[in-house]
Structures are given as C-alpha cells and as structure tokens.
Amino acid sequence: MNRAEAELRAIAATTRKELRLMRRYPAEIVALAVWMLLLPLAYIAQATAFSGGGPASVAAFERRAGTDDYVAFLYLGWSVYLWITAVLWGPGLALRQERQRGSFETMFASPASRFTLLFGGAPAQIVPVLVVFASAAASMRLLFGVPLDGGDLVRWLAVLALAFPVLMALGAVFATASLSLQDASGALQISRGAFTLLCGVTYPLAVLPEPLRAVGKALPPTQVLDALRAVTAGHEGLAARLPGLAVLLGEAVVAAALAMALLWLSVRHARRAGKLGLF
Amino acid sequence: MRPAVRRVSGRVAVALTDVAKHFRQGRRTVAQRIRRAPDTRREVPAIDGVDLAVRDREVFGLVGPNGAGKSTTVRVIATLLEPTRGAVEVCGVDAVAHPREARRHLGVVIGGERSVYWKLTGRENLEYFAALYHLPPRETPGRIERVLRDVELLDRADDYAERYSTGMRQRLSLARALLQEPAVLLLDEPTSGLDPRSAERLREQVRRLRDAGHCVLITTHDMAEADQVCDRVAVIDRGRVARLGTPAELKRLVKATQVARVRLVLRDRAGDSDLLESVGRFATVADKSVDGLRAEMTLHLAPGVDLLPRLVEAANRHGATIHGVDVEPVTLHDVFLAVTAPGTAE
Numbered sequence: 001m002n003r004a005e006a007e008l009r010a011i012a013a014t015t016r017k018e019l020r021l022m023r024r025y026p027a028e029i030v031a032l033a034v035w036m037l038l039l040p041l042a043y044i045a046q047a048t049a050f051s052g053g054g055p056a057s058v059a060a061f062e063r064r065a066g067t068d069d070y071v072a073f074l075y076l077g078w079s080v081y082l083w084i085t086a087v088l089w090g091p092g093l094a095l096r097q098e099r100q101r102g103s104f105e106t107m108f109a110s111p112a113s114r115f116t117l118l119f120g121g122a123p124a125q126i127v128p129v130l131v132v133f134a135s136a137a138a139s140m141r142l143l144f145g146v147p148l149d150g151g152d153l154v155r156w157l158a159v160l161a162l163a164f165p166v167l168m169a170l171g172a173v174f175a176t177a178s179l180s181l182q183d184a185s186g187a188l189q190i191s192r193g194a195f196t197l198l199c200g201v202t203y204p205l206a207v208l209p210e211p212l213r214a215v216g217k218a219l220p221p222t223q224v225l226d227a228l229r230a231v232t233a234g235h236e237g238l239a240a241r242l243p244g245l246a247v248l249l250g251e252a253v254v255a256a257a258l259a260m261a262l263l264w265l266s267v268r269h270a271r272r273a274g275k276l277g278l279f
Numbered sequence: 280m281r282p283a284v285r286r287v288s289g290r291v292a293v294a295l296t297d298v299a300k301h302f303r304q305g306r307r308t309v310a311q312r313i314r315r316a317p318d319t320r321r322e323v324p325a326i327d328g329v330d331l332a333v334r335d336r337e338v339f340g341l342v343g344p345n346g347a348g349k350s351t352t353v354r355v356i357a358t359l360l361e362p363t364r365g366a367v368e369v370c371g372v373d374a375v376a377h378p379r380e381a382r383r384h385l386g387v388v389i390g391g392e393r394s395v396y397w398k399l400t401g402r403e404n405l406e407y408f409a410a411l412y413h414l415p416p417r418e419t420p421g422r423i424e425r426v427l428r429d430v431e432l433l434d435r436a437d438d439y440a441e442r443y444s445t446g447m448r449q450r451l452s453l454a455r456a457l458l459q460e461p462a463v464l465l466l467d468e469p470t471s472g473l474d475p476r477s478a479e480r481l482r483e484q485v486r487r488l489r490d491a492g493h494c495v496l497i498t499t500h501d502m503a504e505a506d507q508v509c510d511r512v513a514v515i516d517r518g519r520v521a522r523l524g525t526p527a528e529l530k531r532l533v534k535a536t537q538v539a540r541v542r543l544v545l546r547d548r549a550g551d552s553d554l555l556e557s558v559g560r561f562a563t564v565a566d567k568s569v570d571g572l573r574a575e576m577t578l579h580l581a582p583g584v585d586l587l588p589r590l591v592e593a594a595n596r597h598g599a600t601i602h603g604v605d606v607e608p609v610t611l612h613d614v615f616l617a618v619t620a621p622g623t624a625e
C-alpha cells in the first residue's frame with residue numbers, strides 16, 4: 001500500500017468515524033433541520049409587518065434585492081448561515097475538541113499526514129449541508145408554495161458542490177486558528193455575527209454603506225449565497241454563475257493552503273513550547 | 280500474546296543522549312514583540328542532559344516526583360515535543376530529524392481513557408486508528424481481533440466505549456497502541472486512576488508484552504508498581520537521571536537492610552530535635568513529619584541493629600510515647616525518598 005493510498009484510507013476512516021458520531025448524536029442534525037424550518041419564519045413575519053405586505057413594498061425590495069421572492073431570499077440566507085454555523089461548530093472546532101478530549105496527541109503521534117488530520121472529516125460535512133437545504137426546500141415549497149422544481153434542486157446541488165470546498169477550507173483555517181485562541185467560542189460568535197452583517201443573510205447588500213458592501217461582496221459566503229439566490233426559481237441559469245463559482249474553487253485552494261500553513265506553524269510552535277496536548 | 284513484533288537490529292530500542300528540553304517561563308506580549316523589547320522570559324529546564332538506553336525485551340520505568348521530567352521525556356521520545364538539544368533514537372531512527380519514520384516504531388499511550396471516542400465501540404475506535412496508522416487493509420481485521428484479545432476486551436468489542444469502565448478504556452488505549460505492532464511502547468502513567476485489580480491486570484499485560492518482544496517504557500508514581508513490573512528503573516529528579524538500575528540495585532543504594540516506620544507522640548514541640556538526635560545515633564532518619572505533637576519517622580536500619588530497646592530508651596528519655604513501629608525490607612519507595620530528598624544532588 002503506497003503512501004497516497006494509505007492517506008486516502010485514513011481520510012475514509014475519519015469520514016466514517018464522523019458519520020458514526022453524527023448518527024449517534026442525532027439531536028444536532030435534527031436541531032439543524034428544525035432551526036432551518038423555524039428561523040426564517042420569524043424574519044418573514046417581521047418583513048411582512050415592517051413592509052405592510054403591499055405590492056409597493058415588495059417592489060421596493062425587488063429593486064434592492066433583484067427578486068421579489070422574499071421567502072426564498074430569507075430561506076436561502078438562513079440556509080447558508082446555518083451551513084456556516086455547522087462548519088464552524090463542527091470542523092471549525094474539531095482540532096480543539098480533540099485536544100480537549102486528549103486524543104489530539106494520539107492522532108498526532110500516528111504517521112497520518114497533517115492534511116488528513118485537518119481535512120479527513122470534511123466529506124462527512126455533506127450530511128448537515130444536505131439536511132439544511134432539504135429542510136429549507138421542504139419549508140419553502142410546503143409552507144409558502146415557492147415554485148421549486150427538480151431543476152432548482154439540481155442547480156442548488158451544483159452550487160453546493162462547487163461551494164463546499166471553499167467553506168470547508170475556511171472552516172479549516174478557523175480550526176487551526178482556534179488552536180491558539182484563548183476563547184474560540186467567542187471568536188466563533190464574532191465570525192457568525194460578521195457573516196450575518198456582511199453577507200446579506202436577511203437583507204440585500206444594497207442597503208449597506210459602500211465600504212461594508214465592498215467587503216461583503218468579496219467574501220466567499222456572499223458569493224455562494226448570491227449564486228444560490230440567482231439560480232432559484234428560474235431567475236438565472238447555472239452557466240451564468242459558473243465563472244464566479246470557479247473563482248470559489250480557486251479561493252478554496254488558497255484557503256486550504258493557508259490552513260495547512262497555519263497548522264504547520266501551530267504544531268511546530270506547540271512541539272517546541274510543549275503545548276500540543278495542553279488546553 | 281502476539282507472536283511477531285517488528286524486530287529491529289541491535290539491542291538498544293530507545294537511546295537518548297544528552298537530551299534537554301527548556302521551556303520559557305513568563306509571557307511576551309504581541310506589543311513587546313512588535314516594539315522588539317528585550318525578551319525577559321526565563322529559560323526553565325524540564326529535562327537537562329538525560330542519557331538513557333532502553334533495550335529490547337525490557338520494561339523500563341521512569342519514576343520521579345511531580346514535575347521531575349518523566350512525561351517530558353516520554354513526549355520527547357514520542358516526537359510530541361522537540362528537544363532543545365540532544366539526540367533521540369528510536370529503533371535506530373533519528374526521531375528529531377525524522378519524527379514520522381520514528382512514529383512507525385512507536386505505540387503511545389498518553390492521555391489515558393480520555394483519548395478514545397466514547398460514542399464509538401471498542402472495535403470502531405481501533406478501525407479508525409488502524410487507518411491513521413496506515414495498516415494494510417487486509418491485515419486490519421485480524422490485528423484488531425488480536426489486540427482486543429490481548430487486552431481481554433474481545434467480548435466487549437462491540438460495546439460503546441462509554442459503557443466501559445475506566446480500566447477497560449485504559450486497556451482499549453493500550454490495544455490502540457499495539458495496533459501497528461510497535462517495537463517500542465510508551466505508557467505514561469497507565470495505571471493512574473485504576474482500582475488495584477484493574478491495575479494489576481494491566482501490569483500483567485505489560486509483562487506479557489515484554490515477553491512477546493516489546494520494549495516498554497513506562498512512567499509511574501507507584502513505586503510498588505515499578506518494583507513489580509520494571510526490569511530497570513531510572514529515578515528522574517529535577518530534569519536529570521538521578522539513579523538508574525534494576526530495582527534490586529537501586530535498593531542497595533539505601534544503606535540499610537530494613538526500614539522502620541515509627542509513629543509517636545511527643546511531650547512537647549521542643550523535644551522533636553532532641554529525640555531526632557538520639558535516634559540518629561543508631562539509625563538514619565530518612566524522613567519525618569510532625570503534626571502538632573504527633574510525629575512519624577522513617578528510619579533506615581543497618582544490619583544487626585536492635586531497634587526496639589534503643590528506640591524505647593530514646594523515647595523515654597525525651598518523654599515521647601511510641602504508638603507503633605512497622606519494620607519492613609527496603610523498597611523502591613525508600614529509594615525514591617532518599618534520592619529525591621530536598622538537598623540531595625548527584
């Protein structure tokens with residue numbers, strides 16, 4: 001068995017372990033599905049209350065958002081929000097949790113590569129993503145009659161597949177950075193807050209001041225969200241979004257390289273300072 | 280036990296030469312770094328010039344007080360810590376320059392029962408780690424079966440680790456370390472937190488591993504355990520190997536054939552030093568503790584010393600009442616106290 005094959009097997013085993021753990025802690029997956037159902041409802045009610053529900057307010061929303069379907073707009077916004085939350089709480093804190101548990105040193109003492117230790121569990125993260133978007137699609141279709149069809153779901157899956165690497169790579173950057181942070185949970189909350197503000201989860205970026213809008217537009221989650229909104233309910237074909245999504249793949253490579261470099265630095269420092277097993 | 284341990288040429292499985300690990304004590308803030316302020320942190324040696332050669336088919340014990348450097352030594356060998364200076368070889372591999380290669384010869388039990396996944400079964404835990412250790416897929420099921428049998432967990436292999444006792448989880452950690460059939464096993468306080476029966480079971484397994492050809496390096500606070508299970512023992516104190524030898528050789532370092540533990544009540548606090556002086560004429564006072572008027576002394580007795588009449592006479596003279604005397608052969612515990620006493624130096 002050559003080295004590459006051995007690492008692939010290690011990645012497969014890590015994915016299998018993560019899937020087993022997900023199955024044995026089902027409350028987290030169920031909570032994601034229920035959150036996805038409930039969270040946008042409050043914002044839809046709020047939007048209705050603030051706008052008065054008339055055609056003029058919907059038209060005003062369309063001028064800023066490019067769509068009059070505020071239900072799909074909000075559901076997709078919260079879908080990406082919950083996806084990012086799952087990434088940050090899951091892979092984003094995984095290394096730190098291994099260290100808390102006491103298994104980080106044991107993993108590190110194995111011959112497995114750092115890449116495997118960092119990204120081995122990533123494929124399992126497809127499950128929470130699918131749960132979130134399945135719950136969103138069902139809620140939109142069944143509660144609000146949003147005309148989603150098979151084509152929409154296929155386009156979503158294509159966007160998710162192209163966006164998955166960059167979000168996992170950003171999660172890995174957070175995972176390595178969180179090893180050195182005193183308060184990783186605090187950093188996580190700040191990241192989620194910044195994402196909510198800058199990426200247009202509940203409002204179009206057009207309402208933000210120009211400097212914030214520019215920052216928001218440059219963030220990968222915003223681009224993922226824009227692509228999902230654009231390909232929903234026949235607004236735009238997938239082909240129009242492919243160049244932007246290809247850029248996301250490039251960003252994934254850069255973020256993954258950054259995460260690997262951070263892990264290398266972090267482990268080197270920890271091996272010198274004796275902090276590999278400390279928390 | 281397992282018939283085939285990966286053999287390595289040569290007798291020495293682990294060799295440490297002048298190994299030191301210094302840690303910086305104190306903080307250096309980002310602001311200090313930016314303005315390039317002088318680094319005022321102190322360098323504190325955790326280990327300082329450790330030389331060890333651990334052989335094949337040997338259980339080697341590292342004992343010493345808390346903070347003496349035992350765990351640091353183990354972590355340096357396990358490649359989890361980079362030494363400040365010195366050479367570390369594991370089965371002939373330079374573990375500082377080639378840590379990944381060295382890890383192929385090592386089985387490490389660090390972190391104890393916490394280091395397994397509680398929501399996975401014993402077998403699933405081992406499947407996961409087998410893949411991390413790059414075990415050939417065809418051999419994996421057989422190896423898992425074998426190590427589970429070795430640590431007597433085969434009948435509970437498909438239970439979640441959360442349903443195991445502390446001792447069983449510790450044995451699962453040992454099974455994990457055995458998966459890649461390492462020539463060298465590093466066990467950091469493997470019996471810590473175990474009840475006497477579970478601890479004895481684990482010690483028995485350690486002996487069987489030695490007989491199967493492994494080199495086992497074990498750290499422990501339990502001197503009886505070191506005496507019972509180790510072929511050789513190094514006493515580490517203040518980052519250095521203070522003494523090294525077989526348990527019998529180490530016991531001979533204590534200039535006594537027997538040790539007496541004496542419990543008595545003093546007449547007054549001032550009588551303490553006078554009594555000690557009197558006792559010191561016929562025995563070496565290795566240790567003493569005083570709590571109010573209650574005192575306990577550990578005395579090292581030379582061959583032929585008739586303790587009781589002389590002790591009674593000394594106690595009477597200083598108005599102390601003897602409450603108990605236990606006389607035992609010298610143990611590693613006594614060696615430990617003698618070697619690591621404050622003020623004792625090489």
